[in-house]
Amino acid sequence: MSAATTRSRTPDRLCAEAVDLARGAAEELAAPGVVGEHVGMVAEGDRVVTHFFECKDPGYRGWRWAVTVARASRAKYVTLDETVLLPGSDALLAPEWVPWSERLRPGDLGPGDLLPTDADDLRLEPGFTGEDAPPPNSAVSAEMAELVEAEDADVTDRTAVPVRGSIAAVAEELGMRRARVLSRYGLHSAADRWDEAYGAKTPMAQAAPASCVSCGFLVAIGGSLGQAFGVCANEFGPADGHLVSLSYGCGGHSEAAVMPKPLRPAPPVLDSMAADEFPLRPAPDTGSVPSTDLPAADLGHS
Numbered sequence: 001m002s003a004a005t006t007r008s009r010t011p012d013r014l015c016a017e018a019v020d021l022a023r024g025a026a027e028e029l030a031a032p033g034v035v036g037e038h039v040g041m042v043a044e045g046d047r048v049v050t051h052f053f054e055c056k057d058p059g060y061r062g063w064r065w066a067v068t069v070a071r072a073s074r075a076k077y078v079t080l081d082e083t084v085l086l087p088g089s090d091a092l093l094a095p096e097w098v099p100w101s102e103r104l105r106p107g108d109l110g111p112g113d114l115l116p117t118d119a120d121d122l123r124l125e126p127g128f129t130g131e132d133a134p135p136p137n138s139a140v141s142a143e144m145a146e147l148v149e150a151e152d153a154d155v156t157d158r159t160a161v162p163v164r165g166s167i168a169a170v171a172e173e174l175g176m177r178r179a180r181v182l183s184r185y186g187l188h189s190a191a192d193r194w195d196e197a198y199g200a201k202t203p204m205a206q207a208a209p210a211s212c213v214s215c216g217f218l219v220a221i222g223g224s225l226g227q228a229f230g231v232c233a234n235e236f237g238p239a240d241g242h243l244v245s246l247s248y249g250c251g252g253h254s255e256a257a258v259m260p261k262p263l264r265p266a267p268p269v270l271d272s273m274a275a276d277e278f279p280l281r282p283a284p285d286t287g288s289v290p291s292t293d294l295p296a297a298d299l300g301h302s
């Protein structure tokens with residue numbers, strides 16, 4: 001028997017000697033030839049010992065067959081308790097399981113995929129639910145809403161839009177008429193992400209001649225994010241259609257390298273388009289003007 005692995009307590013002698021019983025149990029459970037050498041034992045308690053056998057299955061390198069045997073008080077016979085395959089200290093194990101929600105990476109979502117959002121997702125907070133009741137003296141109280149509605153009843157169709165002056169109308173105007181809206185945490189984490197991709201610290205921005213804040217291709221956005229971000233609309237830029245930090249920049253900046261206007265050529269000195277007079281035959285010495293027209297036959301003369 002190899003050197004035993006024991007805890008502080010001393011293994012019961014009869015249980016420690018029941019190696020053959022333990023091996024038989026392991027071989028009964030395992031495939032033939034898979035149970036190897038006896039590699040140790042552990043005293044689990046009074047008259048309870050676990051024997052370990054090497055597992056020779058190539059798929060379970062470093063695993064051990066663990067067979068627990070026990071003996072009743074004052075009994076001479078050792079009995080089988082349980083047999084199980086356990087990983088050893090150098091066992092080949094599968095990576096720790098990670099929930100799918102933590103495994104997902106940006107870009108994993110494909111067409112038709114559904115990505116459930118946790119009910120307590122930190123990026124979101126409750127929006128307008130319709131259950132909020134305004135205080136009686138509020139400008140959006142029910143009395144005020146009725147008054148406004150009565151004034152505009154004849155000119156406004158209210159079947160599709162919230163009643164003017166109601167909480168729903170105000171919430172809709174603010175873009176909050178949703179079950180959940182972006183929380184402060186969600187806002188900051190999104191801003192950090194965008195700043196990392198299209199921010200001042202990127203190599204592109206570091207080498208840019210000027211920043212987006214002064215670029216004519218920047219489309220301003222509303223809300224608090226508009227103070228730090230805009231949308232690039234330069235189709236030749238690296239961030240076309242993306243939210244860019246105002247401190248981002250690229251070589252496509254509208255004012256960085258303005259092309260000079262092409263020079264307009266001066267009007268031609270020689271007019272090459274008009275026909276020049278060209279005499280077909282030398283002029284007679286009569287002193288008359290030389291003929292410049294077509295031959296006589298073409299003019300109808302014989």
Ligand code: SF4
Nearest residue numbers: 212215232234237250
């Ligand atoms: S073209 Fe370049 S500098 Fe201009 S907004 Fe787009 S990324 Fe910014």
